[in-house]
Amino acid sequence: MIKLHNTLTRHTEQLKPTHDKQVSLYTCGMTVYDYPQLGNWATYIRWDTLVRMLRESGYKVTWVMNITDVGHLTSDADEGEDKLEKGASREGKSAWEIAEFYTQAFLEGMQQLAITTPDHLPKATDHIPEQIKLLQTLEKKGYTYRIDDGIYFDTSKLSDYGKLTQQKLEELRAGARIELNPQKHSSTDFALWKFSPHDKQRHMEWDSPWGKGFPGWxxxxxxIAMHYLGETLDIHxxxxxxxxxxxxxxxxxSETATGKPFANLWLHGNFITVNGTKLSKSLNNSYSLDDIKQKGFEPLSLRLLFLQSHYRAQANFTWKGMEAAQRRLRGLQAMADLRWQYVKENQLSVESLAEAQAAILASLQDDLNTPQALTSLSQLEQIISQHLVAISQQAQFEDLLSFLDRLFGLGLLYSKDISDDQKILITTREAARLAKNFHEADQLRERLQMQGIYLRDTVHGPVWYR
Ligand SMILES: [Zn+2]
Known part of the structure; x- marks a missing residue:
């Protein structure tokens, strides 16, 4: 049974997809006007883990994530500049070039962080006709109005507007940012289509029944969600x-247009802080993946760092935390390296491997409890590193590593064997050690260390790790 916390009801509910074992999932994607930063990556890693868990649980998931390459203004409430056009003037390029460049950067980062490629990754600019059509439906139903800078949605016509926040319309209105557009009927009304300015040529604009312009974010x-997944999504x-x-x-x-629920389950990931502070450009703590790599960390360590906190809790990023995550990753990689070092026999029961596997999956099925799943994984790692793996357990161990890679994406099966020369060094060093020729043994150990290979001595003989 899969349980997830639904923001709409504020309850943790059992997942009941419309079509039995098929799940339709939509996640809001990247606005491609700059490099993704920590907060973006945390979000995508969390939803990637959701998809991995659902697939491991036997669901066929159709995952759609958009790429916002137009229409996202610097304020989420329809004010300010289009982020893409802003990026364009910052870098002296066209908005199209900015979108292309940062989409590529985003895709490369996704690959380095082992984020599954969604089944559909459409650009907003590739779906302008669908957006115009949706607006026409809203217009026909009488929910729109026109003012000087665009076509707006009239939120006063909805009795349940704001149900996701569980706030009353008056409260939402009071909480909306200072109204910059006096023509709007209400501060919660939002732009569906914005007209191109008269005094400036936009890089991205389209003809529409209402005039040249661009769609609201x-x-x-x-x-896009309804185009690919139908009118009601299982999860947004x-x-x-x-x-x-x-x-x-x-x-x-969406619900005004279709008269149906837009999504049955709404999941929301919490903020990322850096040293306990909110991310902000002015504090210079909006680190990108390149910043992480330049400090000598592997992207997968960042992935592990984010998995250590629950998606509904704030995750705090610190460089110390990164070091700990990288050490934790090394420990898991050392466990995976045992696939090249099977021993004759051991005290490890195959049942305990299966039990640990079941416990890990069960934690993830319980509202994506990644910290608990990783605690089970750490316990398993300790047991395995203590007992090592017997040759008779090879199939189960390979299955376990492949299971862990499917769920966590930490690339444990990338573990490669050491070279024949390194194996000879280990055998020679062991012979020296047994002959109590400790000076030679130490020298050989150091030679291996220079090549990034470390040894620990166990009752089964020396075990190497990186
Ligand atoms: Zn969205």
């Missing part, structure tokens, strides 16, 4: 910062 997610996931505006507006326009 919220509209893109609704149109995103960051906690999207509850009040972006997802609230996705619900408003």
């Amino acid at each position: 919220h509209l893109e997610c609704s149109a 996931a995103g960051g906690i910062d999207h509850i009040a505006v972006h997802h609230t507006n996705e619900i408003a326009q």
